[in-house]
Amino acid sequence: MKKEHRAELIDNKSMNSDSSLLVFRCPEIAEESRPGQFVNVSCSKFLKRPFGVNDTDSINGTFSIGVREVGEGSAEIRSLEPGALVDVLGPLGNYFPLENAKKLIMVGGGTGVYPLHFALKEARKANVQTIYICGFRCVSDSCLVDECEAFSDRFMITSDTGDVGIRGTVMDALYRLNENEYNDATVLSVGPEIMMKNVSQWAENIGLDCFVSLERRMACGIGMCLVCTCKIKTKNHDDLYENKRCCADGPIFNSREVVW
Ligand SMILES: Cc1cc2nc3c(=O)[nH]c(=O)nc-3n(C[C@H](O)[C@H](O)[C@H](O)COP(=O)(O)OP(=O)(O)OC[C@H]3O[C@@H](n4cnc5c(N)ncnc54)[C@H](O)[C@@H]3O)c2cc1C
Ligand code: FES
Structure with missing residues (x-):
């Protein structure tokens, strides 16, 4: 499944002093995203920046993210204006297991x-x-x-x-x-x-x-570079752990498996 998309920003609404809600048109991401997944948004920095999907609208082919400004990349993305075309990779990562929740x-x-x-x-x-x-x-x-x-x-x-x-x-x-x-x-x-x-x-x-x-600094976002590792307990061994890729094996983990 193709993950790299060209998305058009269609709305940018301030939410509070340092964050905004950005709505993009991209039918593929709108259709495929599940709660807990994220997208990697390009900016003028070398690396794309990851943001959790906030909402999707498959009828209008849109998805949204909430962006808090903490550094140059997020400031640039937050300042995008409607009509801007941006490269977005996604949806990425696993998702919350909601199927059997009572x-x-x-x-x-x-x-x-x-x-x-x-x-x-x-x-x-x-x-x-x-x-x-x-x-x-x-x-x-x-x-x-x-x-x-x-x-x-x-x-x-x-x-x-x-x-x-x-x-x-x-x-x-x-x-x-x-x-x-x-x-x-x-x-x-x-x-x-x-x-x-x-x-x-x-x-x-x-x-x-x-x-x-789990949130880690990320680079590729697709499991290739191993920048985003986190410690996850080995099955049936509370005292042993493995390094998992937050972007591809996560970001969602059962809390019992996490080495905090
Ligand atoms: C899976 C995932 C989902 C995320 N979802 C959201 C979201 O929905 N909304 C949102 O606003 N942000 C989210 N983030 C965090 C967001 O990706 C970072 O804030 C952003 O990449 C910072 O880029 P920057 O260029 O502005 O800052 P930089 O210049 O790269 O860094 C500025 C400061 O922010 C810190 N920082 C940067 N990235 C992270 C990070 N991943 N974790 C902790 N500290 C960091 C740096 O240490 C530094 O102090 C998410 C991160 C991950 C990994
Ligand atoms: S960011 Fe490259 S492996 Fe996770």
Whole structure:
């Protein structure tokens, strides 16, 4: 399947002080993407930059990504204007195993809310019950709040400053769930590594499966250069690990396999 595409930017909407939602026309990526996958977007730098797919619209042949500006590549991509033609590689990587989920608890932090938004919309289409928890530093960092609230059965937001939602971290929201709410759920988490580690420990302690999206610096994005390795436990050996390629073997891993 061809992965390299020429995509046209059709919308660029600011989400908060440092991130924007970019919508591209590219029917192939719109058709093939699954929640948890990412695309590699070209810029004037040598390497393309990876971004999780935020949404797709197969009728209009579009997909979107949320881009937070952290350096030159993301700043350039964020500043693209409608009509720009960009080389995009994708969809890349594996995806969340949503097929057999009876109930989903999604926990996102920062830009992790973008790929989880895609999972949330797919869960709604499949009539899977969802609890959606998102955490930000403060209200001006928050994004996709109304959309995610509308698509989830239970919605909670946290902020470090307390100027929106529960004051604290996503853990403070998770601790408010009772057994009836989390029983039989599968947990998905995307965001800062320390957050995903804490979320997975919470899930593992109460016997829930948890899938996390690991983030590594990437180059090729297709498993060829070995720049993006992460340590994943060898099957049935808790004390042994193998180096896996985050881009091709991941980015989604069962949290029990991750060496944090
Ligand atoms: C699978 C995957 C999905 C991603 N999804 C999103 C997304 O949906 N939205 C989004 O805004 N960003 C996402 N990212 C992160 C994004 O790719 C980087 O922020 C971007 O590549 C930075 O490029 P730059 O040229 O602006 O920064 P650079 O100049 O390359 O770096 C600037 C700063 O950002 C840090 N940085 C750069 N890349 C990463 C990275 N991958 N992980 C941690 N720190 C990094 C650098 O250490 C440096 O401090 C994702 C990354 C991966 C691997
Ligand atoms: S980025 Fe090249 S192998 Fe993952």
